[in-house]
Amino acid sequence: MYKKSDYTEYRISEIPATETMPTFRIQYQAKMTDLLTEVPLGFPKNALISLRLCDVLIQFKSPSYQILDTIVIDKKNKPIPYKILHQYKWMDEYLDCSKTIFELTTYDFSVTPYTSKVAEFQVSHYDEIHELNQMRKGSISIKKMYLKKDAINYDFFTLSNPNIWVVNENVAMALKNAMITGIALIPIADGESFCGEDVVSKAQKLLNL
Incomplete structure (x- = not known):
């Protein structure tokens, strides 16, 4: 996949409608999953997602974000409509x-x-x-x-260092029911420390990779 421009100036703000979103292409061993990448615009807190995943997420509450239209070209050169979920509220809102x-x-x-x-x-x-x-x-x-106590009012939000999404049980169940691909739901117990964990290894175990 590739991007054509630098959008980092919109890291903490909405992206104007005058900006054209990049087109992405599936390459090498990549597969057309519902979540393709968490950094389509070159910085954390945005995601390249399918229309199906978008339909699930917009039902829930999250820090301010916008949904942008884009295209992913599959290995048969067929253009597939996708969305970019751009969460522009920085972590100060909940960290x-x-x-x-x-x-x-x-x-x-x-x-x-x-x-x-x-x-x-x-x-x-x-x-x-x-x-x-x-x-x-x-x-x-x-x-x-x-996290700030107010963070519990959100159903999902993104973190950096480690770069992960945090979702509550309602979102997790909706993702499972919709059979969303390209994700691994890693259970976190109350009070569990996960910052020192190798999140990738934990996800690979859940996916039997």
Whole structure:
């Protein structure tokens, strides 16, 4: 799949109707699933989804987002209508930065073997994380994540570091009933710490990959 333009300026705002969405193409071993990618516009918190998945999600409450029309060209060169779900409300709306602890891993490649250091830090606003990512000072992850109480009013929302969607039981059941493809529903128990988990490995086990 590919994109034609840079849309990062709309990371925390709606994309104007004057902007033309890119066309995507299925390549290599990729399959036409309901969820194709979580970064169709080059940054987290948007997703390339089928009309069927879109119909499921719009029934539920989420931080502010917009639905944009696009096309996915399959391996037979047939254009298939798809949607881009662009969640433009940043994580400050539901992440409690006063409690959440991040980790910055920096690397020294001037020595062999290279060395790394891990330092904990906090931010007052999640946009500071984006600024650090832009500076490319190292890799950032969340060690301890705390959500605001208001976040429980949402049925689903997206997270970064790790890049996952969080959905409640009602959304999970709707996704299962609709037999949505391209996803793995990973159960999270109350109070469970999942920031240090290898989310991909956990999903692969659920999918028997």
